[in-house]
Each structure stands twice: as C-alpha cells, then as structure tokens.
Amino acid sequence: MPRKRNVKLGVCPIGKFVFSHEDAIVQKNKILEKLKEYDVEVYSLDNVLPDGVIRKNDDVEKVVRYFKQKEIDAIFLPHCNFGTEAIVGLIGRQLSVPTLLWAPRDEAPLADGSRLRDSLCGCFASSKVLKTLDVRFEYIESCRINDSAFSVGMGNFISAVRVVKALNTARIGQIGMRIDFFWSTIIDEAELLQKFGAEIIPFDMVEFIARFKARMKKNETSYRAELADLRRTLIEAADIADEGLLYSLACRDEMLEMADKEHIDAYALQSFNSIQEAMGPGCGLGLALAEEKIPIAAETDLHGAISSVIAEAAAGYQSPSFFPEFVQRHPENDNAVLLWHASAPPSLRHPDTGKIQILPPWILRDLPATSLQFAMKEGDLTVCRFDGNRGEYVLGTGQGRVIPGPKTREVYAWYEVNDWPRWEKRIIKGPYIHHCSAIYGKHAAVLEEACHLIPDLKIERFDGE
Secondary structure: OOOOOOOEEEEOOEOOOOOOHHHHHHHHHHHHHHHHHOOOEEEOOOOOOOOOOEOOHHHHHHHHHHHHHOOOOEEEEEEOOOOOHHHHHHHHHHHOOOEEEEEEOOOOOOOOOOOOOOHHHHHHHHHHHHHHOOOOEEEEEEEOOOOHHHHHHHHHHHHHHHHHHHHHOOEEEEEOOOOOOOHHHOOOHHHHHHHHOOEEEEEOHHHHHHHHHHHHHHOHHHHHHHHHHHHHHOEEOOOOOHHHHHHHHHHHHHHHHHHHHHOOOEEEEOOOOHHHHHHOOOOHHHHHHHOOOOOEEOOOOHHHHHHHHHHHHHOOOOOOOEOOEEEEEOOOOOOEEEEEEOOOOHHHEOOOOOOEEEEOOOOOOOOOOOEEEEEEOOEEEEEEEEEEEOOEEEEEEEEEEEEOOOOOOOEEEEEEOOOHHHHHHHHHHOOOOOEOEEEEOOOHHHHHHHHHOOOOEEEEEOOOO
C-alpha cells in the first residue's frame, strides 16, 4: 500500500543568558505539552541537554548529531526567552530541513519595569541569520500558546512538511508508455530525481497484464463472490459479462500489491488502449476501486501523479484524491468550469447517484464499456498541478466549490471558483496542461507553505491576486 508518512519534528528550544532561564524552561514545558495535541512524532532536547534548552554555541554539535540520528523531517525553534541567532543559524544550516520559528507572546513588564523575556526581538534576529544562510523557514506570529494563531500555524506547518517529505521521497509507478500524440505529458525524469528526489519506477505493460490475468484465474472463486456483491450494491452493469469485471478486480489487487512491494505512492497509467483491450468491458471498475487507496493519473501523466501525491499529503491522507481535467466553462455561470474524466473513487460520488453505470467512452467510441458514470459530491475542493518547463517548476493551486450543474457523461463535477477568467489565463499562460489533481477540503494554504520550504519549486495561487 502507498506510504502514509508520519512527520518527525525536532523541538529545539532556544534561550539566551541575558533573560530569565527559569521562565524559558516554563515556556519549553508548555510547548512540549501542547505538541501532544498534534499528529507528529516529537523529539525534544530533554535527554540531550541538562534542562532541554540550548543557549551556548558549544552545544550545537551534540544537538545537530542527535537530530540527525533521529532522522527528523523538520525543526521547530521556539524562542523561549530571547534567542541566540548564531545557534539558530548553525542548527538550521547543518540540519537542512524545513524550519519553524515562533516566539511566545510576552507578558507585561514586572513591577520594577524589567522583563523576563523579549522573545519576539530574538526571533527577528534569528530570521535575519536564517535568510543569510539560505535556510528555508516558516514562522508563526508571536502569540500565546493556546491562541488559534498557534494552532493554525503549527497544523499548517506539519501538513506542509508532510508535503515536502512526500515529494522528496515520491515513487511513481509508470504502467505503459506515454501515449504518442500527448506531447503535453513529455517530462524530464532525471530532473525530477535531481531536483526533488521523485523517482519513476517503470512497469512493462505486457508483463503487468499477464500477471493480473494469472491472478484472476488463480482467485476466480473469490472474485466472483466479490463481483456478485458489487452488482447488488454498487454497479448497474447487467449487460456487461463477468469476465472484464473480474479481470478489473484482479488488476486492482495487482496494482495494490505492486505498490506495497515497490513502495509506490501513485501510478501514471497508459489508460488506453492496451488495458481495455486486454480486459474487455467493465475494466474501469477495478481502477476506480484502486483509486480509493492509491492515486492513479490517467494517460501516463507523471507530473499528474506527483500532483496527486502532493494533494493527498496536504490533506493528511484523510481522503482520496481524484484526477480530472478542465474541459469547458459552465453554460451560464461565468465562474464555474467542468472537471471531467473517466474515473474517480466511488466513495466521492454524489449521494443521489444510486448504482453506478459503466458505459463505453463517448469520445473513444471503439473502446468497450469501461467508463464509470456519476457526478461528484458537492463541497469545498482544492485543485493543484505540479508542472515544469525548461528546468523551472511550479505548483499551481486554488480553492473552489463543487456545485450542482448540467448532467454529462462519465465522471464530472461543476467547479465554481472566485474568478474563472483569471484562473483560465493563469493555467493557459503557465506551464500547465488541462489535467489536475483534486481533493475535497481547503488545502491551498498548506500547499503554498510547502512550496516556501522546497527549493526549486515556486507556488502560483490561481485564486490569489
């Protein structure tokens, strides 16, 4: 199965000798207690330094060595009474992981006018050093630890780090060659590996087809039982013979087993014509069911598969993504557009769908009945597209909402955004194609923050100014 990446967060409380060390320890303990509320593995300095707060340059080496040993994904540098900027810079540069700054909001001065800490002041100094040393960092505004600003900021940072980790370790399974007349999906695999660590794992289509056919023959009895249940509960396919549907279930299981063995995070599939011809009518069923557990980008769109890995990481792996394309504007709503394609996870269908029909593609009319037919459910939806041109890469993203609209064939959603003409212009003029990855919820802020932490990847907000 595809990997759901946990985030390992190193917590490195920063202190300085000129302010209250006792109060710095109080702040550190509050922070460590607060972080128990988040879905993150926390590694503190309590077992590294006597009081768990770093104040001296001499301690940098042991702190860096500890965090490297723990293979942390990100470092949190809360300034607990002021901040020692040299320490912050050295740790940030040597660890070279996404970095987060924050200063607790200070209380009023004491009765004599003195202050226990100037945490925000230290944060300003540290940020200058991080910029000088070219360390990628984010920050949370100075606030109290129970303020919403801290909760939102920490949650977004952890999610952004999950995106960074997903991209840097992505393994995309490529099943079949690029479709010859789709020049828009030509990419540079070596550059993806060099710049981002994303790896393409090719699988031979002939061998893949042979394996899932053998799997079906071996497990035909269990697949027939599953298919009988699906006919009762999910699909309306009385005129489709069992064979293609059975092959499709075996295809699903072959893809999931391959993902487990080869640590595949998403697939880019040559979605026509070989696989339909090998299975026959009904083959779209298994692919849609596979998409419940792993993203599948159609038409061997490798950048599209990476987009889906990024989208699901941003959403914390709480929901499957789907892989549509922009095809036409709404006939009446100037800010709505049709998202459409041949497949999506059935769990995302509109609740009024009923049983799902499987029909021949209305465009590629010579192919057998392979395309699922349903409208997507309504709700907030984030789209994103990872793409590049001439060595420059960008993640385009924006938020909108799936709304009611005219019925059409196959899988579709009418998507309303803030200013479609602006979106259209940015997609046309950017390095994008018509495919995108889509996931329910509002995740564009997380994607934007993640891009700030990834060298060589720019962000473009379709819905921004």
